Amino acid sequence: MSHAVTCTAPVNIAVIKYWGKRDEELILPINSSLSGTLSQDQLHARTSVMARADFASDAIWLNGKQESIENPRLQNCLREIRKLAAAKQTHQQGAPLPTDKVHICSVNNFPTAAGLASSAAGYACLVYALAQLYKVGDSLAEVTKLARVGSGSACRSIYGGWVRWVMGEAADGSDSIAEQVVDEHHWPEIEVLILVVSDHKKTTSSTAGMQTTVETSSLVKHRADKVVPQRMEDIQNAIRARDFETFGRITMQDSNQFHAVCLDTYPPITYLNDVSRGIIDMLTKYNAHKGKIQAAYTFDAGPNAVIYLPRENVNEVVNLVRHFFPPAVGAEAAFVRGFRDVPAAPVDAATLQAINRSVFADSLKYVMHTRVGSGPQVLSNDADCLLDASGNPRL
Ligand code: DP6
Numbered sequence: 525m526s527h528a529v530t531c532t533a534p535v536n537i538a539v540i541k542y543w544g545k546r547d548e549e550l551i552l553p554i555n556s557s558l559s560g561t562l563s564q565d566q567l568h569a570r571t572s573v574m575a576r577a578d579f580a581s582d583a584i585w586l587n588g589k590q591e592s593i594e595n596p597r598l599q600n601c602l603r604e605i606r607k608l609a610a611a612k613q614t615h616q617q618g619a620p621l622p623t624d625k626v627h628i629c630s631v632n633n634f635p636t637a638a639g640l641a642s643s644a645a646g647y648a649c650l651v652y653a654l655a656q657l658y659k660v661g662d663s664l665a666e667v668t669k670l671a672r673v674g675s676g677s678a679c680r681s682i683y684g685g686w687v688r689w690v691m692g693e694a695a696d697g698s699d700s701i702a703e704q705v706v707d708e709h710h711w712p713e714i715e716v717l718i719l720v721v722s723d724h725k726k727t728t729s730s731t732a733g734m735q736t737t738v739e740t741s742s743l744v745k746h747r748a749d750k751v752v753p754q755r756m757e758d759i760q761n762a763i764r765a766r767d768f769e770t771f772g773r774i775t776m777q778d779s780n781q782f783h784a785v786c787l788d789t790y791p792p793i794t795y796l797n798d799v800s801r802g803i804i805d806m807l808t809k810y811n812a813h814k815g816k817i818q819a820a821y822t823f824d825a826g827p828n829a830v831i832y833l834p835r836e837n838v839n840e841v842v843n844l845v846r847h848f849f850p851p852a853v854g855a856e857a858a859f860v861r862g863f864r865d866v867p868a869a870p871v872d873a874a875t876l877q878a879i880n881r882s883v884f885a886d887s888l889k890y891v892m893h894t895r896v897g898s899g900p901q902v903l904s905n906d907a908d909c910l911l912d913a914s915g916n917p918r919l
Contacts, residue, residue, distance in 0.1 A: 526915070527620045528574040529656040530908045533649035533900040535567045535640060536560065536680045537716070537830045539775040539822055540755055541782040542689060543730075544738045544748060549600075550697040551676045554738065555748040556756050558688045559680045560832065561708065562716060563897030565863055569645035570903075571630040572910040573653045575620035584628040585910075585917045586646075600673045601651055602626070608666070609658035619659040626654070629910040629917045634892075640718065640828065647674030648681030652900040668702035677730075684708045684898035686763050688756065708896050711766050715838050718892040719829040719845065721799045730825045733786065733793050743788040747781055768834055772811075772820030775832060779822040797827045799849070799887040806848050806879055807831070810841075813878035838893070840875075842866045845891060847876065852886040862893025 542557035582593045582602065593599075606622040615621045628650060632642055651671040655661030664682055672679040672689075680687040685707035692700030728736075737744050755774055762770035786793040796804075800823055811817050819833035819841050833841055842860055846868060851859040860866050903909075912918050 526576045529653050530572040530903045531653040532568045532570045533645050534564045535562045535645045540778050544734050551672050552697050552700050553691050555752040556691045560896045561684045563894045566894040567634050569632050569649040571649040571653045573628050573657050574911045574915050575624040575626045577624050579625035582625050597674050605654045608660045614659040627915040643675045644677040644681045647678035665701045713834045715895045717831040720889040721827040722889045728793050737789040740790040741788040744785045769817050772817035775820040795825050800827045803829045809879045843871050849888045850885050860891045
C-alpha cells in the first residue's frame, strides 16, 4: 500500500534577522526573529512524499537530481516526524508505518542559483508534506518545530502573513516555535521587490557564517540581548497598526545591524557588494528627498536586495531601479517580473537630482515583484504529484 502527499510552501524574508544559534543540533537561536511570507504565485517549493513498505530505502530528488539522503538536517527531520508518528500511533488511522521508507521529490519554481532563500521554502515544504503523510500535522506549532530542525528560518514559512519565531528558553527546544502575528490579508498594501544581483560569487553559508559570528563577535551578544527584544515589540506594533514609517525604519536598521555583526565577525564576512551598497544609497537618498520612508530594504546572506514598500510607491521605485540599475540593452523585456505590470516611465527630475548617483548598468539580473502571501498548501490533484506510481520522479 502506498501513501502520497504533495504540498507547496513559501519563501519568507526576515525583517528582524535570525543570526546565531545557542544549540547547533536542535537549531535554537540566540534571538527571536520576524518575517513576511512571500506569495507562492511567484516563489514556492513543491514537494511530493510517498511512503511504502517495499521501497528499498529512503531517497530524495531535488530539482530533478538525486541527492544524498544522509544529509544530517534531512535525517533529523525524518527521525523527528517518525518519532512523533510512532508516539501517536498514527498508522492506526491509516498513516504509513514509521518503518516504511519514503521517497521525496522537490522542485522550486524559481532558479536556486539566483541566491533566493530556497532552503526555508524547501524544508518547510518537506516537513509540511511529511506531517500530512504521517498524520501529525494537526498542530502547526509542532510542525514549525519540525521545520526548525531542518533549517532555522524554515519554521517561519509554515504560516502565511507576518510571522515571528519566538526564540524560547527551554534547553530541549520545546518552546522555540514560529507563530503568526497577522495573516496575509491584514496589510495588503505592502508589496515586495526582489532585486536579483548579477554575478553571484559563492558566499559563506548562513550556517557556517552565524557559527563564526557567535564564536568571535562581541557585537552579536549586544544585538541579541539588548537590541532585538525591543525591536521585536516595536515592529509587531508597527505591523498591527500598519505604520510603514516605523516598520521601514526598523527593517532597514535591523538589516544594517546584521551586516555590521557580519563585519564584526573574525575573519569578517561580507555579503553586500557594490551593487547592494548602491541600492542602499539610492533608497536612503530617495526616502530623505521625500521626507518619509517610501521603501525599506533588507539583505540576507548574499547581495540581493529585498524591498518592502506600499503599493503606491511601487511604480516610482521600479522606475528608479530601471534608471540607476538598468538591464543590458535588449534585456528590458523580462527585467521586471511578477504579478502586475509596472509600466516604464521617467522619474521626475527633482527626485533624480536628489539621488544624484552614477548609473550601474547590467548589475541586476532581474527584479521580481511579489507581495505577502499564504502558508503551505496541500495539492490534492494526482496530476500534481512529482512521483509516479512506482515512486520514481516523473520526467
Ligand atoms: C540571514 O535558516 O539559512 O536569512 O538555521 O543554519 O539553516 P540555518 O540558517 P538559515 O539562516 C537564515 C539567516 C538569514 C536571516 C533570517 O532569515 O532570519
